Amino acid sequence: MTAAAPTGAQYHLRHAGPDGVVEAVVTEVAAGIRELRVAGFDLTEPFPVTSLPPGADGIVLVPWPNRVAGAVWDLDGKRQQLDVSEPKYGNASHGLLRFSPYRVVDQTESSIEQQATVHPQHGWPFTLETRVHHELVDDGVRVTHTITNRSGVRAPFAVGAHPYLRAGDTPAEDLVVTLDAATAFTVDEHKIPDGTVPVEGTPYDLRSGQRAGDADLDTAYRDVAPDEHGVRRTTLHGPEGDGVELWQDESFPYVQVFTSREFPRGDGTGLAVAVEPMTAPANALNSGEGLRWLEPDETWTGTWGIRRVWS
Structure with a gap:
């Protein structure tokens, strides 16, 4: 008997673009991206079908990204006790659908829409x-999230995703990470934000690019400069200039870097770089920062993507 994949069903997507075939594997569990490449050039860190997503590789984070301090929060003066899912720090981590299956509601050769309910x-x-x-x-993947409140009262939420980016065969240590963000969050010993700092003159400054092998980051950023269309971008590129952009x-x-x-690298471990789009830190x-509230039956939609960039 063949063991089932820990991430459930595997959905293989394909698109013939002008610069080569775009391929992806999306998983049933956590609606994750297990593989993504353009013309054989990997844009994300793949992981085996026999494995859970290492370090939450590729998964969707909902109804909050990152952590809730002590797994406790207050709702209208009433203490809410979440399950502690990060025992090392005593927090609730990465939302409530990390290990939940999604069901397919629409699928084509090059796209898939999945649905899951947070009960x-x-x-x-x-x-x-x-x-x-x-x-x-043509150059990667576009990911659209839709959240609808099916409660009888207004409800809070935040959304994120957790891809580890890759630029083909370039070693992660040699990738240069560039992000035009002016402000970084500092954290306490439990990895909970305890303030913000301007990035100028700090190890958090990625505006001119920083070699990943020289960086030590588990850092959220705000005040990320948008382009004329309101889009914010984080790029990783190798010495030859080819790279990947979220x-x-x-x-x-x-965004969290x-x-x-x-x-996991072969028989040991090594460096990988996660770039996580988030609606809230x-x-x-x-804290309430970035937290959104939906009225009953109200819907929210947001989009991000990963694309190959050429030198």
Whole structure:
């Protein structure tokens, strides 16, 4: 008997673009991206079908990204106790659908839309219908999130995603990370934001690019400069100039950059770089920063994507 994949069904997408075939594997569990490449050039860190997503590789984070301090928050004066899903720091981490299956509601050769419901549970008295639409385009993937409040009262939420970016075969250490963000969040010993600082003169400054191998980041940013269309961009490029870009529309004003030294590499671990689009920073259920509220049956939509860039 063949063991089922830990990430459930595997949906193989394909799009014939002008610069080569775009391919992706999207998973049933957590609506994650397990593989993404353009003309054989990897844009994300792939992981085996036999594995859970290492370091939350590629998954959707809802109804909050990152962490809730102490797994506790306050709702109209009443303490809400979430399950502790990050015992090391005592927090609730990466939302409530990290290990949940999504169901397919629409699929073509080059796209898939999946739906999952966040049901009421410990510390979460709301019902949210969530949809994730992955669509391959000529240079990568476009991801659209839709959240609808199916509760009888207004409900809070935030959304994020957790891809680890890759630029073909360039070693992660040699990638240059560039992000035009003016402000970084500082964190306490539990990785909960405790303030912000201007990036000028700090190790958090990515505006002119920083070599990933020299960086030590698990850092959220705000005040990210948008282009004329309101799009914010983070790029990783190798010594020859070829690279990858994560873009996010105005619905995602925050981004987290994480240089993990614990990503599986062969028989050991090594560096990988996560770039996480977020609608709110960590602990938004407590701080309120970036937190959105939906009235009953109200819907929100936001979009981000990953694309190949050429020198």
